[in-house]
Amino acid sequence: xxxxxxxSRNFLGTQGLVSQTLYLNLLGTAAMATIAAxxxxxxxxxxxxxxGYINATMAGTGWSSTASAGTSTVTYxxxxxxxxxxxxxxxxxxxTTGTNNTGTLVAVEAFATxxxxxxxxxxxxxxxxxxxx
Numbered sequence: 273x274x275x276x277x278x279x280s281r282n283f284l285g286t287q288g289l290v291s292q293t294l295y296l297n298l299l300g301t302a303a304m305a306t307i308a309a310x311x312x313x314x315x316x317x318x319x320x321x322x323x324g325y326i327n328a329t330m331a332g333t334g335w336s337s338t339a340s341a342g343t344s345t346v347t348y349x350x351x352x353x354x355x356x357x358x359x360x361x362x363x364x365x366x367x368t369t370g371t372n373n374t375g376t377l378v379a380v381e382a383f384a385t386x387x388x389x390x391x392x393x394x395x396x397x398x399x400x401x402x403x404x405x
Contacts (some may be wrong), residue, residue: 296328296351296400297373299364299382313377316366324356324392327371330400348400355394361386367400378402 297318319325328351337346364382369375379402387396 292332292369294330294332294378295368295371295373295375296330296398297366297368298325298327298353298359298362298396299366299380300360300362311377311380313366313368313370313373313375316373316377316380318366318373319359319362324354325359325389327373328353329371330367344404346402346404351398351400353396353398355389356392358391359389361388362396365398365400367402 297316299316300319318327330348330351334348335346336348337344339345362383363386364380366373366377367379368377379400381401388394389396
């Protein structure tokens, strides 16, 4: 589950997901700042686009949602990142309104366990999820 900063609640309420293209950026070891409701996009440094990695572009129409007991959960289809070489540990991801971790921070998630990318052919699969309570 992604943690949604306070600014994102306003973004989701005023702009919505359907009308906005968002970007998924992977985060390395050095990029993981403390995640809190007031976090901003500049707090997190994405992994440089290299070794076959490029940020994922997510069209607004690709989101689906469910609601239960006052909580809304929106998910996007599986994003597959394939690598041609080592980038080290991947600690999590951000969802932003701008490419390369710019614009508004919509959500951020730290993986429970870092994902090591060390060789050609390594892959990371992510199902972007935003839970709004």
